[in-house]
Amino acid sequence: MANYTEEELAKDLQTQEYEFGFTSDIDSDTIPKGLNEDVIRFISAKKNEPSWLLDYRLNAYHTWLEMEEPKWAHVKYKKPDFQDISYFSAPKKQYESWDDVDPEMKATMDKLGISMDEQKKLTGVAVDFVMDSVSVATSFKEKLSELGIIFCSFSEAVENHPDLVKKYLGTVVPSSDNYYATLNSAVFSDGSFCYIPKGVRCPMELSTYFRINSSGTGQFERTLLVADQGSYVSYLEGCTAPQRDENQLHAAVVELIAMDDAEIKYSTVQNWYPGDKNGKGGIFNFVTKRGLCEKNAKISWTQVETGSAVTWKYPSCILKGDNSIGEFYSVAVTNNHQQADTGTKMIHLGKNTKSTVISKGISAGQSQNSYRGLIQIHKSASNARNFTQCDSLLMTDKCGAHTFPYIECANNTARLEHEATTSKIGEDQIFYCQQRGISEEKAISLIVNGYAKEVLNKLPMEFAVEAQKLLAISLENSVG
Amino acid sequence: MSKTLLNIENLHAEIEDKQILKGLNLKVNAGEIHAIMGPNGAGKSTLASVLSGRDGYEMTEGKVDFDGTDLMELDPDERAKEGLFLAFQYPVEIPGVSNINFLRTALNEIREYRKEEPVSAKEFMTMVRERSQIVELDSKLASRSVNVGFSGGEKKRNEIFQMAMLEPKLAILDETDSGLDIDALRIVAAGVNKLKNENNAVVLITHYQRLLDYIKPDFVHVLADGKIIKTGGPELALELEEKGYDWLTK
Numbered sequence: 001m002a003n004y005t006e007e008e009l010a011k012d013l014q015t016q017e018y019e020f021g022f023t024s025d026i027d028s029d030t031i032p033k034g035l036n037e038d039v040i041r042f043i044s045a046k047k048n049e050p051s052w053l054l055d056y057r058l059n060a061y062h063t064w065l066e067m068e069e070p071k072w073a074h075v076k077y078k079k080p081d082f083q084d085i086s087y088f089s090a091p092k093k094q095y096e097s098w099d100d101v102d103p104e105m106k107a108t109m110d111k112l113g114i115s116m117d118e119q120k121k122l123t124g125v126a127v128d129f130v131m132d133s134v135s136v137a138t139s140f141k142e143k144l145s146e147l148g149i150i151f152c153s154f155s156e157a158v159e160n161h162p163d164l165v166k167k168y169l170g171t172v173v174p175s176s177d178n179y180y181a182t183l184n185s186a187v188f189s190d191g192s193f194c195y196i197p198k199g200v201r202c203p204m205e206l207s208t209y210f211r212i213n214s215s216g217t218g219q220f221e222r223t224l225l226v227a228d229q230g231s232y233v234s235y236l237e238g239c240t241a242p243q244r245d246e247n248q249l250h251a252a253v254v255e256l257i258a259m260d261d262a263e264i265k266y267s268t269v270q271n272w273y274p275g276d277k278n279g280k281g282g283i284f285n286f287v288t289k290r291g292l293c294e295k296n297a298k299i300s301w302t303q304v305e306t307g308s309a310v311t312w313k314y315p316s317c318i319l320k321g322d323n324s325i326g327e328f329y330s331v332a333v334t335n336n337h338q339q340a341d342t343g344t345k346m347i348h349l350g351k352n353t354k355s356t357v358i359s360k361g362i363s364a365g366q367s368q369n370s371y372r373g374l375i376q377i378h379k380s381a382s383n384a385r386n387f388t389q390c391d392s393l394l395m396t397d398k399c400g401a402h403t404f405p406y407i408e409c410a411n412n413t414a415r416l417e418h419e420a421t422t423s424k425i426g427e428d429q430i431f432y433c434q435q436r437g438i439s440e441e442k443a444i445s446l447i448v449n450g451y452a453k454e455v456l457n458k459l460p461m462e463f464a465v466e467a468q469k470l471l472a473i474s475l476e477n478s479v480g
Numbered sequence: 481m482s483k484t485l486l487n488i489e490n491l492h493a494e495i496e497d498k499q500i501l502k503g504l505n506l507k508v509n510a511g512e513i514h515a516i517m518g519p520n521g522a523g524k525s526t527l528a529s530v531l532s533g534r535d536g537y538e539m540t541e542g543k544v545d546f547d548g549t550d551l552m553e554l555d556p557d558e559r560a561k562e563g564l565f566l567a568f569q570y571p572v573e574i575p576g577v578s579n580i581n582f583l584r585t586a587l588n589e590i591r592e593y594r595k596e597e598p599v600s601a602k603e604f605m606t607m608v609r610e611r612s613q614i615v616e617l618d619s620k621l622a623s624r625s626v627n628v629g630f631s632g633g634e635k636k637r638n639e640i641f642q643m644a645m646l647e648p649k650l651a652i653l654d655e656t657d658s659g660l661d662i663d664a665l666r667i668v669a670a671g672v673n674k675l676k677n678e679n680n681a682v683v684l685i686t687h688y689q690r691l692l693d694y695i696k697p698d699f700v701h702v703l704a705d706g707k708i709i710k711t712g713g714p715e716l717a718l719e720l721e722e723k724g725y726d727w728l729t730k
Binding site for chain 2: 429435436
């Protein structure tokens with residue numbers, strides 16, 4: 001892997017179109033299914049991890065054994081059999097055949113118009129391509145390292161920057177945080193690490209493409225992003241997964257740390273396989289994402305969620321430092337039998353802390369789409385402010401939209417606003433578009449994109465275009 | 481003799497099993513302006529809805545030929561692409577979608593249908609600038625969300641602006657004069673007159689003679705109980721204004 005150069009990466013990307021729905025024919029170094037201490041030791045050994053990290057994993061594992069799966073989310077699914085999952089898979093050699101692509105998924109790709117080839121052409125985007133559990137290659141590394149920016153796979157970070165990893169790992173999402181985060185802490189395979197030094201403004205959008213590849217392999221990524229004092233970074237995370245019949249578990253943990261005066265913009269476009277029209281298959285996406293803001297720091301989460309059979313995800317901000325700012329902008333689309341329970345937590349600890357929550361849910365088919373949000377104002381958070389807006393758009397009569405806002409306020413100088421709307425997509429609007437020559441499908445896409453505009457506008461340009469197309473594809477033939 | 485753009489023969493149509501149009505005949509040639517007047521509930525707006533393909537309005541009998549194509553066989557968007565335009569009585573708001581984006585999408589869909597090249601950004605903006613002036617529409621409104629926060633008059637002017645942009649063969653104006661003050665009415669009418677030429681046609685659906693002071697029709701039809709019961713020249717409108725409809729329907 002060490003000899004794998006950028007030119008080789010470029011060559012690979014040229015010859016191998018990045019498609020969603022297929023398995024590349026690669027010998028994976030996969031361990032047998034099952035979860036026990038030996039498996040964790042194997043993963044750790046395989047990665048040459050220091051003993052403190054093995055201890056961290058084992059500690060989490062033992063905590064996890066005592067924990068119960070959370071039941072409060074508004075979703076129904078069959079609990080994964082944790083002994084039926086293989087916890088490690090690393091590609092041995094480079095890709096071979098690229099035929100064998102599911103035509104439906106290929107059509108989706110055509111409509112999306114993205115390929116890795118195109119990705120790499122997007123100037124200023126460094127792509128860290130995660131294939132299954134191990135990062136295959138990281139580009140633009142040199143350019144970034146001139147500025148002292150570290151952007152690499154999590155494993156590399158453990159190897160090359162153990163002190164940084166040790167200092168920050170688990171400080172925002174403790175290893176005992178919740179059922180799936182704890183499982184991740186025990187078995188995480190790889191992910192991304194990013195460090196922006198003091199006062200540095202990262203000159204490009206950092207981007208990661210995750211994908212699940214081997215059949216029956218759970219994916220447990222770990223992302224740790226540290227923005228040192230006065231620094232700035234915009235990070236893009238895109239997820240696509242091949243089509244699978246059985247449900248696959250995806251339990252990631254993302255930790256963000258924004259030190260004094262730092263700013264992190266974290267954008268996600270999530271398009272994991274949602275299952276077929278009858279609700280068969282699809283990814284279980286149980287993700288813990290949380291950021292910590294020190295003084296005057298700002299963390300902004302933007303997410304466009306169109307995939308996964310079941311989504312359970314609450315990107316949150318701990319506004320610890322005075323004057324810190326947390327933002328959450330979300331578009332969540334569910335179609336067919338998809339279920340999403342997503343939202344945010346804004347924990348106000350510091351004085352004059354501000355948070356903004358804009359959530360746009362779109363439900364189609366027989367799907368269930370829930371917003372769940374907590375705004376917590378602690379006693380110390382004088383003059384804290386929150387503005388929350390939750391809008392739901394219904395495309396059919398069979399789908400559901402739900403809002404579960406929680407507000408806990410322990411300081412009476414705080415100001416909180418909550419607005420919520422629910423509407424059904426207007427037949428009048430669609431007809432109006434059609435009468436001007438716009439086809440029904442395009443009309444829906446236009447109207448939905450208009451509805452989600454406030455959030456889409458927060459995405460970096462190249463992501464926004466992709467997100468718009470994704471929305472349109474996710475909602476094809478969805479009006480009833 | 482000029483070309484026939486629209487030929488409606490024996491049109492019967494219903495909504496929710498209720499028969500509204502009962503054998504309507506109408507022929508519109510290129511270069512003509514037709515006014516359709518009539519009492520409330522006569523089926524004027526139903527005619528506009530059936531022709532444009534609004535959901536729920538069903539043709540049960542008859543034939544509609546639009547410039548050589550069987551109009552009723554087409555989806556609503558295809559009818560528009562063939563050159564049929566409806567200025568809505570109640571223009572619809574689409575939040576978050578700018579007027580410009582909306583029109584550009586429409587224009588390019590129509591062009592694609594006609595196997596023409598998409599309009600370039602520069603060409604399009606020139607069109608927007610020039611044609612918004614036809615109805616004295618503030619160019620700022622062009623970048624706002626479709627009809628959101630527009631006054632009643634602005635919405636109607638926006639309809640005519642869209643007509644100017646899409647250049648239809650046949651425009652049906654469904655009570656475009658309703659809710660307009662006299663200045664706005666004059667502007668809208670002047671816009672329609674500017675867009676009118678020998679190759680296109682306009683059908684005005686209206687309650688009042690007022691609009692016809694500004695847009696001179698070649699024919700005036702009286703629609704009552706689902707049929708056209710009388711056709712005449714502009715003088716018929718004046719007569720109706722004076723006498724009402726009762727003398728015709730009894």
